Amino acid sequence: MLLAEAGAADVSMIESLFWISAIAVVSPLLSRLSRGYVPDAVLLLAFGVVVGPHALGWAGRDGLDMLSELGLGMLFLLAGYELDPKLLSGRTGRVAQASWLIGLLVAWASVAAAFSMGLGQAGFTAHIAIAIALTSTALGTLLPILKQAGLDRSVLGRAVMAHGAVGELGPVLAMSLLLTSRSIAGAIVVLVLFGVAALLVAITPGAVLSRAPWIGTAVTRMSGGTVQLPVRVVMLLLVSLMTVAAVFDLDVVLGSFAAGLILRRLIGPEHPEIGRSLEVIGFGVLIPIFFVTSGMNIDVSAVAAMPGTWMVLVLAIAVARGLPVWFGARFVDDGHFLRHPRERTRLALFAATGLPIIVAVTEVAVDSGLMGQSLASTLVAAGATTVLLFPLIARLIGTASPTTGLPTRS
Numbered sequence: 382m383l384l385a386e387a388g389a390a391d392v393s394m395i396e397s398l399f400w401i402s403a404i405a406v407v408s409p410l411l412s413r414l415s416r417g418y419v420p421d422a423v424l425l426l427a428f429g430v431v432v433g434p435h436a437l438g439w440a441g442r443d444g445l446d447m448l449s450e451l452g453l454g455m456l457f458l459l460a461g462y463e464l465d466p467k468l469l470s471g472r473t474g475r476v477a478q479a480s481w482l483i484g485l486l487v488a489w490a491s492v493a494a495a496f497s498m499g500l501g502q503a504g505f506t507a508h509i510a511i512a513i514a515l516t517s518t519a520l521g522t523l524l525p526i527l528k529q530a531g532l533d534r535s536v537l538g539r540a541v542m543a544h545g546a547v548g549e550l551g552p553v554l555a556m557s558l559l560l561t562s563r564s565i566a567g568a569i570v571v572l573v574l575f576g577v578a579a580l581l582v583a584i585t586p587g588a589v590l591s592r593a594p595w596i597g598t599a600v601t602r603m604s605g606g607t608v609q610l611p612v613r614v615v616m617l618l619l620v621s622l623m624t625v626a627a628v629f630d631l632d633v634v635l636g637s638f639a640a641g642l643i644l645r646r647l648i649g650p651e652h653p654e655i656g657r658s659l660e661v662i663g664f665g666v667l668i669p670i671f672f673v674t675s676g677m678n679i680d681v682s683a684v685a686a687m688p689g690t691w692m693v694l695v696l697a698i699a700v701a702r703g704l705p706v707w708f709g710a711r712f713v714d715d716g717h718f719l720r721h722p723r724e725r726t727r728l729a730l731f732a733a734t735g736l737p738i739i740v741a742v743t744e745v746a747v748d749s750g751l752m753g754q755s756l757a758s759t760l761v762a763a764g765a766t767t768v769l770l771f772p773l774i775a776r777l778i779g780t781a782s783p784t785t786g787l788p789t790r791s
Contacts, residue, residue: 394444401440404428405669418776422522422736423769425669426761429676436681442674450623452671454637455663456737458619460521460549461641462656468543469550476713477547480705480732481516485555488512488701509559510746514760515694515701517738518548519768523731526772532779537724544706544732552738553638556745557631575629575639582621583643604654612658615644634741675740675761683755684762694763699771703733723778730775739764 408424432439442449468474489512523545532538557575558568590597603610619640626636648655684691707729710719719725743760746752752760 392439392441392443397440397443397445400432401429401445401670401673404432404673408669417526418773420522420526420768420772422519422672423765425672426676426679426736426765429673430679430681431676432673433677433679435677435679440673440677442677445670445674448667448670449674450633450671452663452667452669452674453737453741454619454623454633454640455659455667456521456671457549457553457634457637458615458641458644459659459663460737461638462645462659463520463524464546464550464642464645465542466642466645468539468546473540473543474547476709477543478551480544480709481547481551481702483705484516484701485512485551487705488515488697491697491701506559507746507751509555510742510751511756511760512701513552513555513559514735514739514742514764515698516548517552517735517742518545518702518732519734519736519738519764520545520549522736522768523734523772527731537719537728540710540719540728541731544728548702548732548735549738550638552742553632553635556742557635571629571631575625575631575635578625578629579622579636579639579643582618582625583646586647609658611655612662615655615659618644632741632745634738675744678744678754678758679761680754680758683758687755687759690756691759691763691766694760695766695770698735698763698767699730699733702735703729703771706732727775727778730771730778734767734771736761736764736768 404425408428409421411424412419412421429440430436434441468477489508492508492511492515520542523541527538527541532541554572557572558565600610600614619637622636622640622643623633624636626633626639707725710725710728719728740761743752743757747754747757
């Protein structure tokens with residue numbers, strides 16, 4: 382009776398938080414029961430659909446938008462923090478960047494052709510929004526999957542990290558450049574100004590500590606107990622760059638990603654306890670809120686009404702993102718020497734796994750009027766399908782695959 386009344390009446394924020402908290406506890410347990418074949422992020426999204434306003438109506442987003450945005454920010458901060466800048470340079474980085482750019486062009490051409498054949502009416506910016514969504518890689522989602530499978534330090538794992546880094550950074554920059562009302566030149570100027578502001582934020586701590594070293598000592602001494610000052614400083618860094626991005630009329634994802642890159646530069650691997658504390662806050666509290674509330678936005682009736690579009694989008698993600706990565710691994714020596722076809726296929730499947738950027742892009746596109754809620758729901762559902770299916774297929778292929786260690790040259 383209580384559940385029925387909750388579905389019939391307006392849902393309060395605390396009731397929504399209750400369901401989100403319950404889902405955040407149940408989802409990893411179910412993921413563990415599936416032996417990791419069903420990722421936690423997919424379950425969070427799916428349960429968000431079930432309890433959301435488009436299904437049972439037990440929970441809603443009212444009053445939770447700020448927490449959801451902080452969850453999105455924390456997700457990309459941790460992604461930026463995990464990103465090794467060396468992966469973006471050298472031969473490996475160039476191959477990964479070329480694969481992503483080719484995939485973006487393929488996706489854009491495919492989307493433009495689909496709309497011209499009667500899929501609907503949309504302008505150039507809407508086509509670009511969908512193309513960006515089709516060419517992302519969920520590196521933050523893949524990291525625990527790779528670690529659980531023992532692949533994070535393998536040759537395959539390093540290749541996935543390289544393509545994943547570009548598959549997150551590329552769409553973030555593309556969103557800032559292309560999903561805007563400004564001209565391309567104006568967007569570049571604004572992006573450069575944001576870069577200057579981020580650089581000032583990055584060098585300020587070092588300048589302050591060189592003149593007042595006692596501040597660094599105080600931060601170190603107050604790293605535990607009831608103060609947790611380093612974590613408070615990181616949250617200030619995150620919110621500051623999200624604010625800077627908002628002031629420049631850029632998406633907060635860019636500010637969050639930049640905060641992660643700056644954080645890695647400031648603390649590096651010397652202070653792993655800070656990274657662990659951020660993971661507790663992010664993956665324990667804020668990120669589940671983001672995924673569950675994102676699920677609440679999915680209109681299941683719209684997805685069910687367009688099953689063909691949903692399947693086509695899943696296939697489009699595989700082609701636009703996975704196929705260029707496969708060809709790059711097959712025909713270009715990027716330094717990883719994935720000579721076995723199964724390993725190249727696994728790399729392509731991992732690279733085509735995308736969800737967080739798809740959610741971010743669709744939210745921006747819907748808010749800007751570039752995309753309808755029905756198409757956005759279907760895109761997010763397709764992204765969730767890639768997170769569910771592609772790593773699963775890669776894992777099944779890996780059971781019959783040769784070792785992923787570094788092969789010797791013949």
